[in-house]
Amino acid sequence: GAGVSQSPSNKVTEKGKDVELRCDPISGHTALYWYRQRLGQGLEFLIYFQGNSAPDKSGLPSDRFSAERTGESVSTLTIQRTQQEDSAVYLCASSRAQGYGYTFGSGTRLTVV
């Protein structure tokens, strides 16, 4: 596609429920990144995928967070047993390869009530 697409754009969920966020990167972009942005804050790195290599999960805050990516296509970020502190905007970005400029999606705004 022309840009990075994220869905849903907004998600309200009850505490304790699982949520799944989706990211469609730009076609041909081998690198894909997930970030979390709390209100008024900067970007917090979560996870990085590069082609078929093992992902860099060093930014995941707890084992309730996981992500998958099939090849160089769609990625899903799953948060299990959501907590109120998980409320944030989750941003996905892709790039031609690590080190090149990122193209970001508009994010998924997650609210845990």
Next chain:
Amino acid sequence: TQLLEQSPQFLSIQEGENLTVYCNSSSVFSSLQWYRQEPGEGPVLLVTVVTGGEVKKLKRLTFQFGDARKDSSLHITAAQPGDTGLYLCAGYNDMRFGAGTRLTVKP
């Protein structure tokens, strides 16, 4: 991981004023990127600086990469309300961003 420090954290100015924001690190970068994020949107790449001492201009925005490639600055001339946003820097090969400078330009 290369830690990037951005300053100031917040900046509020009147339309027409000039300003400079900074991105500093104790580590050397092979290149550095600047992004601007507007409310409700993802960050958008403004520029990549590669060579120590390099200066790049994008209309009223001037980006400079330090000679030692450890720091960078962004200067905005005659700021406009449309420049309002969060300015972020990111180093090459590092997935982590600075905390950003939140700029507000008042009409």
